[in-house]
Amino acid sequence: MTAWKRMEVTGWGRVPRVLAEIARPERDAELDRIVQAGTGPLLAMGASRSYGDAGQPVPGGRGLLTTRLDRVLAFDPEAGTITVEPGVTFADLHRHFLPRGWLAPAIPGTAFATIGGALANDVHGKNQAAAGSFGDHVRSVELLTADGQRRTVDRDSDPELLRATIGGLGLTGIVTRVTFALQRVPSNAVTLTERRIDGLDAFLAAFEAARDATYSVGWIDALASGRSLGRGILETAEHAATSVAPVPPRQRTVPVDLPSFAMSAASTRLFNAWWWRRIPAEGRTRSVTIPAFLHPLDGLRQWNRIYGRQGFRQFQCVVPFEGGEASLRRLLEEIGRHGQASFLAVLKAFGRQGTGHLSFCMPGWTLAIDLPERKGVTELLGALERIVLDAGGRIYLAKDSRLSAEGFARMYPELDRFRAVLGRVDPDGRWQSGLSRRLGIHAPLQEAIHG
Numbered sequence: 001m002t003a004w005k006r007m008e009v010t011g012w013g014r015v016p017r018v019l020a021e022i023a024r025p026e027r028d029a030e031l032d033r034i035v036q037a038g039t040g041p042l043l044a045m046g047a048s049r050s051y052g053d054a055g056q057p058v059p060g061g062r063g064l065l066t067t068r069l070d071r072v073l074a075f076d077p078e079a080g081t082i083t084v085e086p087g088v089t090f091a092d093l094h095r096h097f098l099p100r101g102w103l104a105p106a107i108p109g110t111a112f113a114t115i116g117g118a119l120a121n122d123v124h125g126k127n128q129a130a131a132g133s134f135g136d137h138v139r140s141v142e143l144l145t146a147d148g149q150r151r152t153v154d155r156d157s158d159p160e161l162l163r164a165t166i167g168g169l170g171l172t173g174i175v176t177r178v179t180f181a182l183q184r185v186p187s188n189a190v191t192l193t194e195r196r197i198d199g200l201d202a203f204l205a206a207f208e209a210a211r212d213a214t215y216s217v218g219w220i221d222a223l224a225s226g227r228s229l230g231r232g233i234l235e236t237a238e239h240a241a242t243s244v245a246p247v248p249p250r251q252r253t254v255p256v257d258l259p260s261f262a263m264s265a266a267s268t269r270l271f272n273a274w275w276w277r278r279i280p281a282e283g284r285t286r287s288v289t290i291p292a293f294l295h296p297l298d299g300l301r302q303w304n305r306i307y308g309r310q311g312f313r314q315f316q317c318v319v320p321f322e323g324g325e326a327s328l329r330r331l332l333e334e335i336g337r338h339g340q341a342s343f344l345a346v347l348k349a350f351g352r353q354g355t356g357h358l359s360f361c362m363p364g365w366t367l368a369i370d371l372p373e374r375k376g377v378t379e380l381l382g383a384l385e386r387i388v389l390d391a392g393g394r395i396y397l398a399k400d401s402r403l404s405a406e407g408f409a410r411m412y413p414e415l416d417r418f419r420a421v422l423g424r425v426d427p428d429g430r431w432q433s434g435l436s437r438r439l440g441i442h443a444p445l446q447e448a449i450h451g
């Protein structure tokens with residue numbers, strides 16, 4: 001018998017919140033039984049590191065937590081491929097494979113994300129320009145679809161279903177196995193160079209100059225204005241030839257929700273100024289472990305509590321390189337006017353389009369920023385959506401909780417192809433999330449079926 005537990009479910013931003021029935025199956029047979037029982041709506045859930053409602057069941061719906069489905073099933077060192085259950089996390093892979101010289105090819109900013117979640121959002125890392133996103137490295141998946149059947153899907157057997165499943169937000173079914181390529185690395189470390197950058201023009205020029213870097217990422221002071229608009233710190237990194245002593249994992253936790261004044265505009269401005277000056281004017285270079293470089297926030301458990309019980313939203317967009325500077329300027333000015341941005345703001349360059357129908361990545365500049373949940377934040381997000389639409393860019397669904405259905409349809413041109421696959425593998429729309437309802441992803445299918 002499956003144990004269902006009624007729980008409040010939120011994404012990492014802790015807004016919105018829903019009540020749903022959650023099960024944590026441990027075995028394939030149990031998972032098959034749940035799906036074959038035909039109750040719905042259902043949603044696969046990973047580590048809930050998506051910020052908004054992408055990983056949230058619909059109110060009163062059912063969530064299938066994959067965290068117990070966490071076995072590594074096969075590893076082929078000749079081909080460099082690995083087959084895992086969906087609940088395996090990047091932290092698991094770092095722990096077992098980094099000491100043997102293997103690393104996942106595209107890794108998000110938190111190692112707590114699961115491989116199932118990484119596939120379903122086609123996640124990217126600080127090496128997107130060089131290595132593409134997660135889906136580019138996937139060889140095949142096993143998918144349990146709404147009809148209760150397991151299918152192995154690869155680029156030959158059903159390329160459209162694979163493209164719908166990569167970045168497919170869990171809407172084609174629950175992924176039960178993922179086979180993907182790992183990359184060989186010479187050590188557990190990268191050589192990291194950090195440089196202060198004065199403003200937006202200089203930032204974009206510095207990214208251009210660092211085009212050949214394996215990793216590049218910018219921290220941006222989203223509250224700087226005038227001549228300093230867009231100032232920040234550029235980090236570039238290359239794999240190091242020799243390892244460094246792994247830093248013992250720190251066990252710090254934010255124990256309670258902080259009061260809202262902890263993240264006021266004044267304290268953020270002070271923090272940002274200090275953070276920027278922390279890097280010497282001439283820059284600095286040092287060796288750090290790969291996990292420390294890729295996941296700087298993972299050492300502080302439950303850091304999302306710094307925004308208080310009311311939570312926060314994350315906005316992440318990508319705008320094409322052409323006209324990108326003007327669009328970034330408009331976005332930063334709009335955020336600056338609002339005045340409530342957090343210190344967590346990131347600028348990166350993407351090099352490649354993702355392979356999924358709903359993949360986020362495309363060549364261009366990507367800007368990500370946390371916004372405490374305060375009066376005026378939804379209006380700000382509306383204004384940012386309009387700027388992104390004008391620029392011909394798109395908003396990242398893994399981070400979103402506010403995008404309009406209309407804006408979504410304009411940003412994701414392969415939506416109809418995605419819907420055509422859903423019409424084939426889930427015509428009744430059994431797999432649903434808060435996000436899929438908000439964005440009306442199933443609406444035309446439901447109209448076609450029910451008139």
Ligand SMILES: Cc1cc2nc3c(=O)[nH]c(=O)nc-3n(C[C@H](O)[C@H](O)[C@H](O)COP(=O)(O)OP(=O)(O)OC[C@H]3O[C@@H](n4cnc5c(N)ncnc54)[C@H](O)[C@@H]3O)c2cc1C
Pocket residue numbers: 012043044045046047048049050051054055056066086087107108109110112113114115116117118120121122123124125126168169170171173174175176297398399433
């Ligand atoms: C601190 C932090 C930094 C981050 N940095 C980045 C970054 O640099 N790049 C980036 O791309 N993202 C980043 N993210 C976002 C995060 O990587 C993605 O949201 C990722 O999908 C989270 O994985 P998860 O296991 O938590 O999945 P969840 O958030 O639980 O679910 C995400 C989606 O995956 C689906 N899903 C989960 N498991 C399965 C399965 N077995 N089968 C089918 N569908 C499934 C869910 O239905 C949902 O649609 C970051 C998040 C945090 C908190």
